[in-house]
């Protein structure tokens with residue numbers, strides 16, 4: 143070939159023939175919009191023309207051609223083909239319409255996620271997810287946090303037995319980790335700041351739009367803190383960073399696809415649990431002081447906040463009885479804890495931890511835990527454990543609330559819920 147040819151590799155998502163010209167739309171690389179490949183009868187050899195006019199939608203193709211001097215396609219990218227190779231043809235009917243015109247059964251978008259990824263809506267979601275992961279790493283690296291990886295097969299859970307998946311581990315019983323809580327805290331006796339991007343395995347029989355049995359979280363732990371406010375400051379800054387960068391890099395793309403992308407977040411307001419309960423009572427909710435806020439209450443609070451133009455907010459100082467043993471107590475039965483809610487959905491939980499050995503033992507006994515099961519954890523509190531705190535944040539939940547997705551299953555490639563173990 144004499145000319146300098148451009149290469150396009152991807153899948154044919156639309157095709158039509160008009161007289162002596164064939165138009166193929168090919169979705170390639172990570173763009174949301176296909177390239178329009180123009181095949182002119184007079185510019186190509188017979189076999190290329192034959193392939194172009196008989197191509198099956200969904201085929202994987204490799205095309206070489208020249209970029210026109212003037213692009214006429216409304217989609218913005220165009221290639222005039224010289225060579226066309228069909229690398230693979232579908233051998234069955236496509237379960238998802240590649241043109242996106244005929245909607246498929248909602249389940250099909252999960253069962254055939256790889257085909258959904260040829261559509262702009264799903265490409266956009268997973269581009270945003272990939273960006274979120276990258277920004278998360280970038281943020282914590284640049285602030286001196288060590289990225290760590292802790293075991294996912296464990297001998298004890300952070301929150302007690304009922305919510306753990308059991309694994310056969312040679313002659314013993316083990317569990318899938320529901321959170322890196324215990325390990326990230328132990329690490330505070332050796333390094334000042336850590337973060338981990340990790341799966342959470344939770345065995346509850348959930349049936350909500352915001353729970354999965356396998357979800358991905360961001361766990362952060364920092365030592366030498368002066369109080370839970372230090373941790374909230376970091377989480378606040380992280381949320382501001384990711385919302386700003388996602389808006390900058392994908393804002394117009396995501397809005398074009400119809401997502402109600404969360405605008406960049408400003409300083410996140412902090413309400414105490416007591417204040418939240420008062421607001422909810424004012425809205426007619428019957429919340430007992432001491433109760434965790436249920437889904438309905440969280441949602442109503444979210445709507446109330448949104449009416450004031452607030453999308454993200456902290457709820458602090460929960461009653462200690464509603465929180466796990468490792469959270470530090472404060473006066474009046476309260477705790478040094480916080481939740482971060484976005485659009486009425488809990489996205490993160492955190493707080494200052496109890497770092498004092500004797501107090502920690504007391505907390506465990508009070509929560510009815512078997513202290514022996516946790517001796518490996520308690521050991522780390524004997525050798526100069528500094529005051530520390532951190533949070534666990536659901537990355538699937540964060541993506542869901544950022545994009546305004548109706549269901550967390552849309553934020554995950556291959557979701558795991560009670561009824562779904564394949565694909």
Ligand code: ATP
Nearest residue numbers: 344352353354357359488489490491534535536539
């Ligand atoms: P919830 O009350 O919403 O069930 P939780 O308080 O039990 O959540 P945490 O133990 O605080 O969850 O976990 C930290 C974060 O991890 C949560 O704020 C949430 O964003 C995310 N998360 C926890 N469990 C799940 C789950 N089953 N599916 C998806 N995300 C989850």
Ligand code: MG
Nearest residue numbers: 481488490491
């Ligand atoms: Mg929580």
